[in-house]
Amino acid sequence: MELWVIATIAAAAVQTVRFMLQKRLKGIGLSTGGATFSRFLFAVPLACLGVAVLVGLNGYSIPPLGLRFWAFAVAGGIGQIIATFCTVALFSERSFAVGIAFTKTETVQVALFSAVFLAEAVSGLGVVAILIGLAGVLLLSRPPQGWIAGKILNRATVLGLLAGAFFGISAIGYRGATLEIANDDPLFRAMLALACVTAFQSVAMALWLRWREAGEVTRVLGAWRATLPVGVTGVLGSLGWFTAFALQNAAYVRSVGQVELIFSLLVSMLVFGERPKRREVAGMGLLAVSIIMIVVLAA
Template sequence: MSLWVLFTLAAAALQTIRFMLQKQLTGAGLSTGGATFSRFLFAAPIACGLAVAGLVSTGTGLPVPGAGFWGWVALGGLCQIVATFLTVALFSMRNFAVGVAFTKTETVQVAAFSALILGEAVSPLGWAAIVTGLAGVLMLSKAPEPGAPVFGRATLYGTLAGGLFGLSAIGYRGATLALEPLPFLLRALLALGAATVLQTAAMGAWLSWREPGEIARVLARWRKTVLVGLTGSLGSLGWFAAFSLQNAAHVRALGQVEIVFTLIAAALVFGERLHLREAAGIALVIASVVAIVLGFG
């Protein structure tokens, strides 16, 4: 099995754990922005420490990347922040389920962006796997509440979030490619460190302006928030390493297995039962994963 497949599966599993931890933070007196900020605040020093360790262990001097690298990092980091806020905003809407379903179009959008921006086209087999996985994820999405409109602000937010998540993946892929010919893992570590520092600074400025005092509350709860940062940084390292080795469209398509991990965690941790529709959706996602691994792994 290829390294990018292992990195992607590990990233999806760690991201599931991070979301579970982050969900608990909103009940610990933190706002949505504070809970999101904690993921970057404590991930940044961990990511930077790993990058320094990578440079030292390989005997590589600190590179001086060009403007292209920083442009890709800014694209990836800022798009990820805005997409996350849009996704969180969906939960305050009556028809949030429809919006969340539209965020899952990320895999299709990232494939299109990959071809248009990076010139990395997806093969017919890749498209078939992506569409199969998307169908499975949509089956796993909750149905909208009775009377809730299918089209409206939630649909707009969801589609935009999916597109921004797709652009974020393209930005991170571009950042790792801009650091060639360094070893793939070192490229991933350096790009991750740069992205998390940028995101911490951007979100810190936003919270200082819009939510005075929230940064202090995040710091006061460091015993809980540091776990979010640790799992977030390790999960992101998995994504960045995979992006440095493989087309972003294939990585994100394989990463859809995360929703299967989430359902398994919900069943084991919270005792939730799976329904027939969910089982069918899981089967489609797994079929997509198998096709990607066999076709591109």
Template sequence: METWVLLALGAAFLQNLRFALQKRLAGALGSAGGAGARFVFAAPLAALGLAALCLARGETPPAPSWAFLGFCVGGGLAQMAATRLIVGLFAHRSFAAAMAYTKTEALQTALFGALLLGDRLPLAAWGAIGLGIFGVLMISSPPEGLRPGALLDRRALIGIASGGLFGLSAVAYRGATLALPEGDAALRALTALAAVTLLQAGLTAVQLEVGRRGDMARLLRAWRPGVAVGLTGVGASLGWFCALALRDAGSVRMVGQVEVVFTLAASILMFGERPGRREIAGVLVVSLAIVALVLATR
């Protein structure tokens, strides 16, 4: 199996684990603190990882260019905005239906990659991405399905916008790694990751202090679970960044949709829930789509 596929699969697994840890932390600190832990504790870990890699190799980080900084800022802001939109979906009753629309991320990522970076995918790969989105919708949509009358309601538009912003951030992060003049995939990925997380941590700290005084202090006091969130977050992000340095963003994010399979497996193993026929069929469709995509892009 190709390296970028393994990296994307590992990143999806760690991201699923990070979400579980964040959910537990949010119960004690609120949604703002739980979401902020992802950035606040990840930034120093990413910086330490970059320093350790450079010391071990006797190298220095690649010199940043204006294009690199632009991609980092654009990607970091897009990711934060997408996260805020997802949080806003919690206020709606049909949360599951709205969340299903965020799963159009893989297709939007491929489109952004073609438009902004000139990524080119064979026709078979586009078909695999479409098949994967169908499988993900089978797993994540509510039992009553996605009503035709709600295809363009406010919740659907929020979900689609969130997926688009996540796709835009993935393309920007690939652009950041490609904009660095030197270094292998790991060095370029860690350099971009450190820059992005430092920006996001700074913005998060300001938001927490402005939103409600004392939230940042409470988050720092919860450093033990926060570090666990940071470690899994850095691991997942590093996997994404390395994969994006090796492959087009649309293919990487499509393989990353295997996260819904991990989520379904966790619900079975940890909570004793039994999936229905539609969920099982969706898992098979997503798995088939990933295999088809890998074969189409070899």
């Protein structure tokens, strides 16, 4: 099995654990912004330590990081902040497994954006795949009171679609950032890009919280026993994603990463005791089939 596949599967597994921990943070009084901030704050020193270790062991020097690198890194960092914020907020709307599944509309949205904005032809099978994905999203987003009494574009649907779109932006940004680092070692490129991105994200989130949620940064620091594991799992998961992005096309990486759907469903049942409805399981299945079809067609 190739290294990028192993790194992707490991990243998906660790990310599932991180989302589980972040869901619990909302139960100790942290806001959605605070729970999101905790994912980046403690990752910075760990990522910087990783860079220092690789430099010391291999004798690397830090290469110059140009404007293109920072453009990719900042775009990816902002995309991940918004996507994580939407995902954490989504946990208050639906079950854990369904919340994660909504973020997997990423590949479907990329196909639609390509057709609309890039004028790239979509084959007949591509249209079928998109429609299957749409059916899955509709099943997942059905409000408890039904379609007649509720709104199709409910809060859960919007949050899930936004999370998927911005996770797609972050994947493209991180892939581009790792390719801009002049070093042949994919692990070093991944770790250096990760350190730069998490540092930017921590500063950006701290400024945002200070402006919008006074005192939330202090609450995150005060709850360090609960937030530290989020940072540790965050940096480990991100290292897996960044390593995979350094080795392979982001589309292939994200397609293999759909295994997270299975992980999240297991966590939902075994940890939180949640029992997904058959309609929700069917929706996740349709969405997975759609994603796989689109990736195969695009290969």
